[in-house]
Amino acid sequence: MQETLEVKDLCKTFKAKAGDVTAVDKVSFEARKGEVTVIVGPSGSGKTTLLYLIGSLESPDGGEINTFGENIAASGADLIRYRRRRVGFVFQFFNLISALTTLENVMLPMDIQAVPVSEQRSTAVRLLDKMGIDARLQKAKANRISGGEKQRVAIARAMANDPDIILADEPTGNLDSATGRVVVDILVRLAREDNKCVVIVTHDEGILEVADHSFHMMDGKLTLQ
């Protein structure tokens, strides 16, 4: 199977008063469509930074991020297109826009791409239905729903533009274990049924049981689990 995502010698160092902190230190790994890749590690190990580097929300100091034949770590890479089409984010703190309804939150990534409103709506409704968000909740403001519901809406939003890669940062970190289980199941289904490349970073080792590939991250270094 062809690699959807290939990370090579990726580095990121943050400058701080107390001294430079190497958050990601020559990390290399591969992830494929239809599989769930889980990276576990304690807080501060650099796993979120790694995810943001892959999602192009941070720029790396060195290394490569190859996806579909393009190195998005290289200067001149079309990061906007990459964020719109190739990658979808699921955050620990959901990051839904509270002034919008859940439906509007899911429509937003499509709106940015100027997708016709009717198409936005039908796609968003379909995705939310798939995530178990009913019509009543679709009309509710994002700050009026529960944590589990928020995370399911966040996953629907990540799926809005039908990306190949889903990056999930501690998707269960703010949820109780039962709700967390539901969210993980959804992410697994996305990989298995929708053929997505799902990368989850978490400190919850319980998620490892759904992983096709798992890595351990400690002090910026990634090791095969």
Next chain:
Amino acid sequence: MRSIKRGFKSFYRHPVGNLIVVLLLFVCLAFSLSMLVVKLAADSQVEDIKESVGNYSEVRVSSEYILEVFEGELDKGERQRRREARSMNEEEEVADRAKFLLPEELADIFSRQDHIITFDKIQNAGIIITNAENSELAPLAQYATDAELARQGIEGLNRQTLGNLFVFEGNTDCSSASDFLNGSKKLVEGSFFTYEDYLEKNRVALVEKNMAEDNELEIGDEVEAVIVGGSRNNRTMEIEIIGIYETIEAERDSGSILDYNPAGNKLFAPLTVVQELNGTPGYVELGSYYFDNVDSTAALQQAFSQEIADGNRYELITDYMDYEKISDPLEKVGKTSMIGLIGALGACALIILLAMAIIIGGRTRELGVLKAIGATGRQVIVQYATEVICICLVSVILATGATVLISQGIGNWLLSGSVQNEVVEEGEETREYTGSYLSDRKLYKEGGLYSVAVEEDKTVNLNVIYQGDLLLYGILILFGISLLGMAVPVIWITRLRPARVLSIE
């Protein structure tokens, strides 16, 4: 386009926060625009006033020179004065009669200044009419002594002639005599004499209605006036009555019997006729000039000093004080409103900057999300700029409406404050003493001799008029504060690191 639409939606999706900003901006903008329109109105009115007040001047013998001559005469003593008077030849007599008059040639020279628009020449003279009685003055004759009358300075007057004494006012065109212009006298029968009559020295006059009735005079009748200093063959002049006027206002509050001016005391005749009657050909009491606007005052003063003044003998008097009386409060209002405008605009700028900083600061996560899901910096900026413009637009529209309602009130309030200050300042001024007669000299335009000085309406009013200017300035202010307001999201969005804000709990 989508970003603009999202900006509109965002504007009404944050009603509380945006409403607070709109209200704060509305208050400051309403104040700013009110100050602006008040300033524009004040400035515009000052410009208008310049063309109607402060553009009048007179050239005449100066008060200072008259005092000097009086003092010189007093030093001579009565006996010497009588001796000198007796020994005068005809030419010296004319010169003596004209010592407080202005050579007509000088009045004409000054009229040729660039800024002068219209001019007139005036001479007043006390003239005896043999076949008419001044019914108002005649009863006073019994109370006056010859010595007292002589002291009042009218030569040849005695108790017998007091009742036949009339004042003649001569100018170049009767209809432009100040008494008729300011409405203190009104033609009721016949016609005015014209400029042609002045040029042709036509012996015509207008008499007062009471005088005409008391003396049974009608249009076409003639009166016989005594020529001052006239020769044996040319002692009197027959003058035809061509018009009868009515006196609306007459001066009556004077301490001197000779200043007691009944309505029927005055006749209007061509200047050339009055000059001949008074024995002062080639002289006028004053030259009266209207010029383009008050800004020309300094240029005229300079021209007068160079060409006419003759030391301190002649003076140029203007109604600049009248202009100041009206324009000063308006100019103060203009200055105050300018300060208010700057302050209020500063407050607007501060409000929009702070408000946008608070709004954007509270929505950094939203900005991060937008960037994370693929929005370009430009899309995010356009979205927030639209929201800023909506806030500012609503504020400006409301403020413009409020300005129409409150600016006249603010203008009146500022004006009343300025006028009160003016009154206090005027009260503190000490009026320079020039002698009772001289200090009472009024401008000819306020009314002719022995007429009430009709006060022009010098009440200062500020009329705030709303024109396209208000809309234009509203748009400019909208543009300015919107740009300022946009600066905050632009800086914020440019410097935003989505990874940092998205990982904050």
